[in-house]
Amino acid sequence: MPLFIGVDIGGTKVLATAVSRSGRVLRTARRTTPGRRVEARLVEDALTEAVQEIAGIRRIGAIGIAAAGFVDAQGERVRFAPHLPWRDEGVRARLAERWSAPVVLDNDANCAARAELTYGAVGNASDALVVTMGTGIGGAVVLDGAVHRGHNGMAGEFGHMQVVPGGHDCECGGSGCWEQYASGNALVRHARARIGHQPTALDAACDGDPQRLTGPMVTTAAEAGDAVALDAFASVGEWLGVGIANLVAAFDPEIVVIGGGLSAAGDLLLEPAREALRESLVGAPHRTIPPVVRAALGPEAGAIGAAELARQTFRSAGTRARARRRAARGTAPRR
């Protein structure tokens, strides 16, 4: 069987995976992302090394790339990527040529949603929202059992919906964006503001320097019952629920899946979100409120979904080619 490879490229790391037909990760390779102020070539070198480490001498069926940025509707170009050097570049064709292999390209949140849809928490639902809670918020829309990419390939940019007029400035150039209130960054900002004003285990965790505080430190402290850390989760969770209520009012999905690094906190994050959703959602007494569940696939979801996109796109071509070869040889398909 040919190998289907998924590569997730974010602002800090490259994760390449070989993924089985049942969505299992067979093996992984990692590289550091060289940065965003470097030549695009250097980032593509890192991708190439990771893919070579995974593939070895095996025949490649296709390679999917999950990129942290805006990917056009055709899946050809990275239009813009805040943490990568690509600026409106035809990444798909260039890498396909360099690797002499079929390549597909999509946004990382769409890829993660595709993995959750095919193998994960979306389950049998045909319509779902997938909200990826990391440093910021990514997202994807699943409609009729497929990821809905939108007219520009930019559907699912939930993190930059404005929820507070004149609120916190956002890296996108706007202000009051949802991800300023519900994300890993928001969690750390909330907790950081309390350090020094209230006794908390976070003091020790960050060696007394609030600038060294990280999201996982807050999660660990919250799990141990620290009041400041719990309060930060209550705030971020409530904002998560308020934003979900807005999205549910608009889409009316069957399920809401929360992924990304912050979702590791589980019910610390999701319970306040569910409560805010119940309280904020229009027509709540007259409808089924969608369950808000944790993603099933963890940090490899983007790479798994990229491999799945590669498989969906090129499997049928491969199947037809094999059928032709079998027909030419006069042999029956193996089971």
Place this chain on the structure above:
Amino acid sequence: MPLFIGVDIGGTKVLATAVSRSGRVLRTARRTTPGRRVEARLVEDALTEAVQEIAGIRRIGAIGIAAAGFVDAQGERVRFAPHLPWRDEGVRARLAERWSAPVVLDNDANCAARAELTYGAVGNASDALVVTMGTGIGGAVVLDGAVHRGHNGMAGEFGHMQVVPGGHDCECGGSGCWEQYASGNALVRHARARIGHQPTALDAACDGDPQRLTGPMVTTAAEAGDAVALDAFASVGEWLGVGIANLVAAFDPEIVVIGGGLSAAGDLLLEPAREALRESLVGAPHRTIPPVVRAALGPEAGAIGAAELARQTFRSAGTRARARRRAARGTAPRR
């Protein structure tokens, strides 16, 4: 040809229409909605009278009902309607039995969107958002050339997305809902607050009593250049654009259609909305910003769309029945 009838039932009036195959309104009948604190039977009597006036002795193909309320995903029940007496009632089957005719039921904003999709401003776009600006905000989501009704039939409730935390109280029980800032009610509230503080033609328009001010008065004054009225449109239009930017971030549609009574103000409303959309939309330099256009069909859109839903649902059944009759008679179809 059998008649396809669309009936739009809102909080104040019932509008019944006979609609041609090309979406032209052939004739209309109107009744007053008896109220929301009356027996459901009285509302259904008003619907029946309007339908009878339209149909006369002609054979009815099917009747579509556009209801101002939450309609379930099956199109059977009105779950809740703030301005009508129906409370989780099986309206579709009851009226079909009373009228001895095929009946279909949907939310009024979905029907208006279906009309704009089939005959109006959606044009060739496959994905669109339709925002209905009346007293409040209604809405509908068009995906892949069809109205997307959602898991509970409640997709498109854009008016109750929260845009201002702790903002104006809303009839829905929430606060800070979009329709509190961008709607006919918001326009009147904005203008009303200035009367008596600033010279304005609205003084005379409402006979010096701000409580008598209406949306059309503000529109007329704005068209004549009145500063207070223009300022009200600038505010409502800007909020319209901010909310559209949120929806476009999430859905990435090809076009945004603005309907409802307030859309009669045209560019007075739409220009500030377009400007706010350009300024607020995430990734604006890296994407096509969807055009924001006025709906084409006016106040009859809901009824036209209800008739269209009836036609789409029952035409094929009728066509098959006629084909069977022709086959039995051995005649060819008439052109």
